[in-house]
Amino acid sequence: MKTIAKPTQSEIKIKKSQFICRLFPSKTKEESKEIISKISEEYSDATHNCSAYITSNGEGFDDNGEPSGTAGKPMINALRKNDLHNVTAIVTRYFGGIKLGAGGLVRAYGKSVLEAIENSEIIEIEIYDVYRINFGYENIKLIDQEIRNNRLHITNKLFDENVTYNVVSPNNQDIEKIFAKFTSKVKVESVGQEALEKL
Template identity: 55%
Template sequence: MKTIKQTYINELNIKKSEFICRLIPSTNEKQAKEIIKQISEEFKDATHNCTAYIVEDGEGYDDNGEPSGTAGRPMLNILKKNNLQNITAIVTRYFGGIKLGAGGLVRAYSKSVQNTLETAEIVEMEKYQTVQLIFSYTIIKNVDNEIRNHNLRIIKKEYVEDVKYIIALLDVKLLESIKSKLQNQIRIISLGEKFLEKQ
């Protein structure tokens, strides 16, 4: 899966109208809608805040008062053409007094998103299973060896009463191997799936 590394903003001026595109990483519809709401409120003085998003649990777009099919859908098409996911695009337009016509609007909103993508760092993501390992200080060396041997990713380490690691793995079967090697001296809690940058 490809997505953007961080938020990107780019401005485009066409016939005195200002188009400000924001591309924001987002993982689900709830998050995408919250981002859209926040930006739309922040720039409520704009003529339009048109949007498109593709996330894990769906996709959507909104022309926000522009003629139907001239803004949100073309923006979504650009995201799809670039094979992007987990991304929300918002183009804020300040009308400059010159009408662009339907074709001109489609081109303007498409170009606004495409130009911004050209400034963005695109990253390849993979879906990992994340788990928490809880174990005593006495077996840290053994656990570290197992993690190294299986080439697993450590996301977080915590040294409290027990040692707690959050690790990411592509194959859950590896956990059984770790568990049997450490003869149940380790507690494993599943934390679900998470997209992480490909290594």
């Protein structure tokens, strides 16, 4: 699977209408909806703010007042065509006074997203099983060494009453098994899956 490394923007003009496409990395549909809401508010002076997203827990699109099927659908199709996941696309349109017709709109919105994709840094992502390991501060050296020895990857660290690491294995090793010998010192639990840049 692929996604974009960072937010990107591109702009095209068709028959005096301005189409500004913004792409954002987004892991969940909730995150996508927040982004869409924020951009729609920021560019509330636009004629339309159409959107499409594909994330780990859902996908969707919105024509935002354009004729049904002429904006959101070609946008999500452009994302699918490029095998992009965990991404949100928003096309802000400022109407230039000349109607484009249904076919013209489909082409314009699709092209707008494709141009933004061309300007993006595309990275490979994989779905990894994520485990949370919790342990006392006195065991940091021991746990860090075990992580290095097994070539595990830490995705998040939290230093509170105890230390908590979120870890993944690039080659799908059984993380619970790795830490089984430390049962008195370490608590290990599965916390689901996450799409990350290929390790």
